[in-house]
Amino acid sequence: MAISAIHVESNDRLEITINNTRPVALTDLTLSLLSVGHQFEKFIETELRADVPVASELLVKEVRSGSIVFELVAQALPLIPLFWQGGALLEWANYAKDTIHWLSGKLAQPPRNLTKNDLKQWHSILEPVAKDQGSQLNFTVADGGTVINQFFVNSAEANAAQNRIKRELGLLEEPSDSIHTKRVMTWYQAKFDNDSQTGNKALIESISPRPLRVVFDNNAVKSQMFEQGIKFSKPWHRLAYIVDVQVQTINGQPRLQPS
Numbered sequence: 001m002a003i004s005a006i007h008v009e010s011n012d013r014l015e016i017t018i019n020n021t022r023p024v025a026l027t028d029l030t031l032s033l034l035s036v037g038h039q040f041e042k043f044i045e046t047e048l049r050a051d052v053p054v055a056s057e058l059l060v061k062e063v064r065s066g067s068i069v070f071e072l073v074a075q076a077l078p079l080i081p082l083f084w085q086g087g088a089l090l091e092w093a094n095y096a097k098d099t100i101h102w103l104s105g106k107l108a109q110p111p112r113n114l115t116k117n118d119l120k121q122w123h124s125i126l127e128p129v130a131k132d133q134g135s136q137l138n139f140t141v142a143d144g145g146t147v148i149n150q151f152f153v154n155s156a157e158a159n160a161a162q163n164r165i166k167r168e169l170g171l172l173e174e175p176s177d178s179i180h181t182k183r184v185m186t187w188y189q190a191k192f193d194n195d196s197q198t199g200n201k202a203l204i205e206s207i208s209p210r211p212l213r214v215v216f217d218n219n220a221v222k223s224q225m226f227e228q229g230i231k232f233s234k235p236w237h238r239l240a241y242i243v244d245v246q247v248q249t250i251n252g253q254p255r256l257q258p259s
Contacts, residue, residue: 011143013089015070016072018128020068021133022132040058060072099114105164123165130161137153182242187200188237189201202214207245
């Protein structure tokens with residue numbers, strides 16, 4: 001087994017401290033640190049150009065006793081000074097601070113758009129402190145012995161941020177409408193009842209391979225489509241229609257409803 005040397009970025013280090021008053025669940029601590037690592041890696045890979053070689057993993061340099069203290073370092077990236085004079089750890093810490101401030105209501109806008117997975121990872125990062133009323137989470141970036149960035153998150157702020165995360169996740173789950181024009185539609189099942197709003201499903205393969213519930217814009221359109229089989233002397237399920245449709249989606253996927 002070959003072991004290669006890993007070069008770390010200058011003397012910079014990120015120190016994460018949990019000043020806890022109660023024992024921290026191992027699962028919560030592990031998920032919190034893993035989420036810090038994932039968020040750091042995504043930040044580096046997203047911010048740098050595609051042609052920049054990336055080694056974005058955080059490394060544990062030291063674990064100290066007392067409070068829960070982890071000292072992390074970043075692998076050296078030769079081109080980082082051209083992008084960020086203060087180094088990758090400082091840039092990420094600034095981003096992390098702004099993200100937590102937005103989640104806790106101290107900033108009006110997030111520093112960047114957060115995905116569903118991002119929100120879940122920030123929830124995990126804050127979990128050990130949110131569960132312990134008297135605890136505090138400290139982020140410190142130091143260059144050698146000089147602190148160049150430091151911010152703190154107490155339990156109340158962590159809970160406020162987690163509540164915001166839950167609301168944001170709920171918004172991502174809410175359906176949104178998208179318009180599709182000139183799509184080929186075939187009937188999957190039809191009730192042929194102008195007074196019923198259920199029982200009608202159609203296939204529009206360019207949108208979804210699964211049948212979707214159909215709600216007509218008005219009864220005139222419904223009657224016209226139901227009568228086409230008579231006009232063309234073909235079974236209703238063998239007809240194809242060119243339609244403009246408004247599709248409700250959740251996270252970009254068509255919303256499937258019971259008929």
